[in-house]
Amino acid sequence: xxxxxxxxxxxxxxxxxxxxxxxxxxxxxxxxxxxxxxxxxxxxxxxxxxxxxxxxxxxxxxxxxxxxxxxxxxxxxxxxxxxxxxxxxxxxxxxxxxxxxxxxxxxxxxxxxxxxxxxxxxxxxxxxxxxxxxxxxxxxxxxxxxxxxxxxxxxxxxxxxxxxxxxxxxxxxxxxxxxxxxxxxxxxxxxxxxxxxxxxxxxxxxxxxxxxxxxxxxxxxxxxxxxxxxxxxxxxxxxxxxxxxxxxxxxxxxxxxxxxxxxxxxxxxxxxxxxxxxxxxxxxxxxxxxxxxxxxxxxxxxxxxxxxxxxxxxxxxxxxxxxxxxxxxxxxxxxxxxxxxxxxxxxxxxxxxxxxxxxxxxxxxxxxxxxxxxxxxxxxxxxxxxxxxxxxxxxxxxxxxxxxxxxxxxxxxxxxxxxxxxxxxxxxxxxxxxxxxxxxxxx
Amino acid sequence: xxxxxxxxxxxxxxxxxxxxxxxxxxxxxxxxxxxxxxxxxxxxxxxxxxxxxxxxxxxxxxxxxxxxxxxxxxxxxxxxxxxxxxxxxxxxxxxxxxxxxxxxxxxxxxxxxxxxxxxxxxxxxxxxxxxxxxxxxxxxxxxxxxxxxxxxxxxxxxxxxxxxxxxxxxxxxxxxxxxxxxxxxxxxxxxxxxxxxxxxxxxxxxxxxxxxxxxxxxxxxxxxxxxxxxxxxxxxxxxxxxxxxxxxxxxxxxxxxxxxxxxxxxxxxxxxxxxxxxxxxxxxxxxxxxxxxxxxxxxxxxxxxxxxxxxxxxxxxxxxxxxxxxxxxxxxxx
Numbered sequence: 001x002x003x004x005x006x007x008x009x010x011x012x013x014x015x016x017x018x019x020x021x022x023x024x025x026x027x028x029x030x031x032x033x034x035x036x037x038x039x040x041x042x043x044x045x046x047x048x049x050x051x052x053x054x055x056x057x058x059x060x061x062x063x064x065x066x067x068x069x070x071x072x073x074x075x076x077x078x079x080x081x082x083x084x085x086x087x088x089x090x091x092x093x094x095x096x097x098x099x100x101x102x103x104x105x106x107x108x109x110x111x112x113x114x115x116x117x118x119x120x121x122x123x124x125x126x127x128x129x130x131x132x133x134x135x136x137x138x139x140x141x142x143x144x145x146x147x148x149x150x151x152x153x154x155x156x157x158x159x160x161x162x163x164x165x166x167x168x169x170x171x172x173x174x175x176x177x178x179x180x181x182x183x184x185x186x187x188x189x190x191x192x193x194x195x196x197x198x199x200x201x202x203x204x205x206x207x208x209x210x211x212x213x214x215x216x217x218x219x220x221x222x223x224x225x226x227x228x229x230x231x232x233x234x235x236x237x238x239x240x241x242x243x244x245x246x247x248x249x250x251x252x253x254x255x256x257x258x259x260x261x262x263x264x265x266x267x268x269x270x271x272x273x274x275x276x277x278x279x280x281x282x283x284x285x286x287x288x289x290x291x292x293x294x295x296x297x298x299x300x301x302x303x304x305x306x307x308x309x310x311x312x313x314x315x316x317x318x319x320x321x322x323x324x325x326x327x328x329x330x331x332x333x334x335x336x337x338x339x340x341x342x343x344x345x346x347x348x349x350x351x352x353x354x355x356x357x358x359x360x361x362x363x364x365x366x367x368x369x370x371x372x373x374x375x376x377x378x379x380x381x382x383x384x385x386x387x388x389x390x391x392x393x394x395x396x397x398x399x400x401x402x403x404x405x406x407x408x409x410x411x412x413x414x415x416x417x418x419x420x421x422x423x424x425x426x427x428x429x430x431x432x433x434x435x436x437x438x439x440x441x442x443x
Numbered sequence: 444x445x446x447x448x449x450x451x452x453x454x455x456x457x458x459x460x461x462x463x464x465x466x467x468x469x470x471x472x473x474x475x476x477x478x479x480x481x482x483x484x485x486x487x488x489x490x491x492x493x494x495x496x497x498x499x500x501x502x503x504x505x506x507x508x509x510x511x512x513x514x515x516x517x518x519x520x521x522x523x524x525x526x527x528x529x530x531x532x533x534x535x536x537x538x539x540x541x542x543x544x545x546x547x548x549x550x551x552x553x554x555x556x557x558x559x560x561x562x563x564x565x566x567x568x569x570x571x572x573x574x575x576x577x578x579x580x581x582x583x584x585x586x587x588x589x590x591x592x593x594x595x596x597x598x599x600x601x602x603x604x605x606x607x608x609x610x611x612x613x614x615x616x617x618x619x620x621x622x623x624x625x626x627x628x629x630x631x632x633x634x635x636x637x638x639x640x641x642x643x644x645x646x647x648x649x650x651x652x653x654x655x656x657x658x659x660x661x662x663x664x665x666x667x668x669x670x671x672x673x674x675x676x677x678x679x680x681x682x683x684x685x686x687x688x689x690x691x692x693x694x695x696x697x698x699x700x701x702x703x704x705x706x707x708x709x710x711x712x713x714x715x716x717x718x719x720x721x722x723x724x725x726x727x728x729x730x731x732x733x734x735x736x737x738x739x740x741x742x743x744x745x746x747x748x749x750x751x752x753x754x755x756x757x758x759x760x761x762x763x764x765x766x767x768x769x770x771x772x773x774x775x776x777x
Binding site: 010011014016093170252253254314322325326333334339363370372379380383406414415416418 | 449562715773
């Protein structure tokens with residue numbers, strides 16, 4: 001099959017080594033049913049869910065155990081059957097303390113009754129309601145509640161749906177395997193999304209290092225108004241603004257949303273979850289996660305129940321424990337480090353990456369030598385070194401003027417910096433400071 | 444068995460292999476062909492002088508850092524580069540102490556007093572050379588020697604070429620097109636009088652190719668710089684051959700003679716002292732070309748590369764501010 005690869009899709013970007021070979025040819029395996037799960041009440045952007053169960057309650061797999069509180073929030077369902085045995089507090093990687101519901105398995109995996117339906121018979125409103133009810137959130141990492149994205153303000157005319165199958169983070173292959181193994185469900189999910197949004201054109205963007213998935217999807221979508229776009233391999237091709245630009249040449253305005261240029265973007269795994277929710281009546285209680293790294297004995301793409309402890313996942317794949325330096329939720333570019341493996345899997349957790357002591361070196365930080373590499377690679381066309389240095393000098397106004405708030409935190413600048421300055425981190429801190437000062441000015 | 448202590452911290456958790464040291468040492472490597480060429484033309488003396496420069500440069504940085512309690516970073520290669528470039532900017536038969544004094548000045552007053560690598564406003568080696576030019580102008584300009592053996596080029600036949608640089612001859616004589624044309628090949632290979640590192644264009648270009656291959660420099664500064672000199676030299680030809688079949692001869696002479704190639708690829712591209720924005724780099728290169736040509740034709744010196752670079756170095760903060768790129772998603776520049 002002749003596939004044209006779209007190039008020069010956005011300015012800048014970097015080419016980190018891919019390391020996908022650990023798992024890219026491995027079929028998805030079902031992770032054994034965990035003995036306990038811990039379901040965090042906040043796995044998404046927005047307000048935490050409110051628990052509706054108490055200790056001692058018996059729950060079935062798929063049963064609602066915590067309700068969304070407010071519009072930007074998401075329902076949480078039991079991911080195994082058993083008994084609610086407690087509430088436990090976890091410290092999430094960005095520092096906040098979040099409550100989790102502990103369920104101890106009865107070993108049965110006893111499901112709630114599922115009502116299969118034909119989505120064609122539902123109204124868009126009913127579908128959005130189902131998406132909300134089943135606790136679907138963006139599964140590419142941002143975890144924005146999906147029903148919110150599907151309800152754009154009426155004045156924004158949506159004409160294009162983009163499905164993000166880019167998976168530009170090194171190491172990760174969860175979306176890749178999903179596209180190969182569950183293409184039909186993804187495509188049905190896309191059709192549901194197109195129907196809800198009232199658009200007649202959808203694109204699936206996939207990086208050209210997954211040619212098997214691209215060809216497979218092209219075959220599967222031959223008779224549908226869905227176009228598979230093979231994109232040049234370049235990080236961060238999967239960043240929302242860069243992906244939209246690559247496919248439509250539309251620039252999401254500064255501070256705006258994809259809806260401002262008539263686009264809605266959903267991850268492939270989210271599309272599949274939407275199919276599950278709408279057609280199969282299955283809530284979001286499991287996901288595909290790549291468990292990988294050079295010191296993982298058996299790197300695997302797992303279908304894992306949400307809330308499974310990472311420690312038990314590591315035990316199952318086998319890790320050289322004495323060599324672990326970093327445990328990362330997500331990929332190596334934007335993933336978050338965990339300080340313990342006693343932490344549950346989240347809905348948006350597309351990877352668990354173990355880095356060894358050899359791979360995590362403390363590198364000496366140098367003064368900036370003004371090489372301009374961060375400027376060359378910044379996909380937002382910012383001057384990262386200038387923003388970072390104005391932050392260091394506490395010149396917050398200047399950092400804002402230089403566009404700190406436009407930073408998408410992809411980390412390309414830190415990746416490329418030969419002086420090993422944590423540019424992305426400093427820009428992130430500058431953003432936080434700008435936002436705090438703005439709030440202060442308002443009140 | 445569980446995990447031990449884990450490292451936590453912000454992403455990205457993988458970094459590009461290049462660091463400041465690798466970049467600097469690759470620049471050192473890229474200067475080697477020119478050094479080898481100078482040994483071929485002049486014998487062992489250039490090598491010894493370069494070594495003196497490097498030792499003094501590295502030694503001064505070490506002592507300065509010790510004295511003022513700064514982190515000692517002599518292994519990063521940047522002082523080595525300064526030492527080599529300083530030596531490359533002095534005629535090889537200048538006395539050894541000229542190299543030593545120049546290097547010392549370059550490191551201490553061109554770099555360390557500003558806070559070391561990354562904080563210097565101008566290229567340290569050129570600051571050193573400017574100091575030498577101001578202090579010992581006779582030694583720095585009068586003692587040109589011809590490249591002695593290997594090639595016996597046609598430049599030797601023109602009166603004055605044996606004891607002056609080609610640009611000197613060009614400046615004070617009306618050369619014919621044929622004379623200029625005859626000079627091109629020797630200039631390209633390097634058997635002409637001049638400072639230590641600038642004479643062999645081919646050796647410098649091999650070094651430049653290394654820098655391009657390692658992606659240490661981009662085309663923007665050197666090409667706009669050389670291109671501007673070429674175009675100006677074509678428009679304002681002394682020999683009046685703009686529209687003849689030999690229109691390229693005088694511009695080519697300007698490109699190959701003097702320190703343009705050394706300056707354009709190895710000194711104007713110095714990261715610390717050149718703009719970080721793409722547009723800024725282009726304006727920087729054009730500015731360099733204009734200044735160099737003006738000095739060569741109208742200024743008091745036959746050659747203007749090093750002063751052009753020093754002057755343009757000072758405009759870098761301004762150029763960066765002037766050329767802030769349009770941010771993705773913004774209509775206009777902020």
